[in-house]
Amino acid sequence: MKLDKQSIEQHNQGLTAKHQRALAFVSDDIPQVEDIIAKLEKFQIAIPSWALGTGGTRFGRFTGKGEPGSLEQKIEDVGLLHALNKSSGAISLHIPWDIPEDANKIKELAASHGLVFDAVNSNTFQDQPGQAYSYKFGSLHHVDPKVRKQAVDHNIDVINHGIALGSKALTVWLADGSSFPGQLNFREAFQNTLESLKEIYAHLPEDWKLFVEYKAFEPFFYSTTIGDWGQSLLLASKLGSKAYTLVDLGHHLPNANIEQIVSLLLMEGKLGGFHFNDSKYADDDLTAGSIKPYQLFLIFNELVDGMDARGIDHSSGLGWMIDASHNLKDPLVDLLQSVEAIKIAYAQALLVDRVALKQAQQANDVVRAQEILQHAFRTDVRSIVAEARLRQGAALNPVALFNELDVRGKLIAERGSQSVATGL
Numbered sequence: 001m002k003l004d005k006q007s008i009e010q011h012n013q014g015l016t017a018k019h020q021r022a023l024a025f026v027s028d029d030i031p032q033v034e035d036i037i038a039k040l041e042k043f044q045i046a047i048p049s050w051a052l053g054t055g056g057t058r059f060g061r062f063t064g065k066g067e068p069g070s071l072e073q074k075i076e077d078v079g080l081l082h083a084l085n086k087s088s089g090a091i092s093l094h095i096p097w098d099i100p101e102d103a104n105k106i107k108e109l110a111a112s113h114g115l116v117f118d119a120v121n122s123n124t125f126q127d128q129p130g131q132a133y134s135y136k137f138g139s140l141h142h143v144d145p146k147v148r149k150q151a152v153d154h155n156i157d158v159i160n161h162g163i164a165l166g167s168k169a170l171t172v173w174l175a176d177g178s179s180f181p182g183q184l185n186f187r188e189a190f191q192n193t194l195e196s197l198k199e200i201y202a203h204l205p206e207d208w209k210l211f212v213e214y215k216a217f218e219p220f221f222y223s224t225t226i227g228d229w230g231q232s233l234l235l236a237s238k239l240g241s242k243a244y245t246l247v248d249l250g251h252h253l254p255n256a257n258i259e260q261i262v263s264l265l266l267m268e269g270k271l272g273g274f275h276f277n278d279s280k281y282a283d284d285d286l287t288a289g290s291i292k293p294y295q296l297f298l299i300f301n302e303l304v305d306g307m308d309a310r311g312i313d314h315s316s317g318l319g320w321m322i323d324a325s326h327n328l329k330d331p332l333v334d335l336l337q338s339v340e341a342i343k344i345a346y347a348q349a350l351l352v353d354r355v356a357l358k359q360a361q362q363a364n365d366v367v368r369a370q371e372i373l374q375h376a377f378r379t380d381v382r383s384i385v386a387e388a389r390l391r392q393g394a395a396l397n398p399v400a401l402f403n404e405l406d407v408r409g410k411l412i413a414e415r416g417s418q419s420v421a422t423g424l
């Protein structure tokens with residue numbers, strides 16, 4: 001299904017008066033509000049193809065209804081999100097869960113929804129039917145060169161799919177690690193990973209990036225071969241200028257200072273992209289901003305500061321992606337909430353008075369520094385984010401319109417209640 005312009009306009013008309021009041025109230029004290037709105041309009045967050053179905057837990061999967069059963073339907077779903085918020089204009093594909101049979105047709109379909117293809121993701125954390133060697137003991141770090149070669153070849157295959165779709169980046173996340181002391185030689189595992197990544201890197205087109213994702217633990221529980229940003233940065237530095245570190249918010253040990261990590265990676269020109277989600281305990285993959293909105297703001301504060309310091313374009317300089325999936329909410333509504341939370345944090349970060357903050361830091365005025373940050377965080381910017389949407393023809397309240405139009409009900413009528421998304 002596609003949303004028609006008229007239902008969006010009708011929805012907006014009903015909310016206009018209230019919206020204008022809220023916008024006028026908050027804008028009065030923000031001289032640069034037009035600049036913030038312009039930046040918000042440009043800022044797009046890629047939707048992962050694996051988040052459109054109801055995710056599972058280690059204990060089971062409770063499937064939703066009307067889930068997208070094909071790549072075409074997944075693109076249709078992201079198109080719906082983009083029509084509702086005009087902030088989800090890209091899709092990040094996972095291979096082999098979503099292999100396009102006819103890349104040109106898929107590209108055209110995506111373009112008809114106003115979508116482009118963001119980073120492609122390889123998968124060497126599962127065995128696929130007919131695969132010669134198992135990844136049970138890892139992939140790019142494996143002791144057996146035949147397993148490593150199979151994993152390298154898969155990544156090259158993913159790059160080729162991405163080239164056909166117009167992607168410009170490959171994200172590599174490895175489930176390589178060990179669960180028991182003595183299982184692995186750390187140095188050999190790292191060297192094997194580096195050599196494998198070098199072979200993949202050699203196949204990257206000139207205008208592509210390689211994102212090296214890290215994760216502290218899980219699925220292994222003693223060591224992870226790319227376990228933290230230091231190990232990722234080490235690999236990215238050895239690989240070359242097209243390799244970057246990718247930060248997934250859920251891939252840190254509890255209470256890690258992610259904003260400091262982001263700041264230093266940006267300083268070194270090695271922050272490639274982001275996977276947004278939120279968590280209470282570990283890699284919980286919850287809706288962005290649902291547990292720790294202040295942390296999300298502090299991360300964006302460093303992102304804006306660091307990108308401006310290096311003259312990086314906010315919307316295109318880094319890869320912005322959601323990586324979240326759970327099994328309670330409607331996945332489409334969940335993604336709308338995540339995108340909204342990300343844009344709110346970004347808008348608040350744009351509000352920070354950086355000249356005053358610098359002065360406070362130079363004067364060791366701790367109280368003033370906190371006041372400046374928390375003033376921005378406590379400003380209700382929802383109407384500013386909504387205004388950016390309104391100007392692009394999207395809905396003032398995407399979640400409300402999703403419900404008003406009974407989008408899920410219509411998808412169930414089209415696809416049936418048994419349709420299950422491929423992937424997780």
Ligand SMILES: [Mn+2]
Binds near residue numbers: 173213248275323
């Ligand atoms: Mn991730």
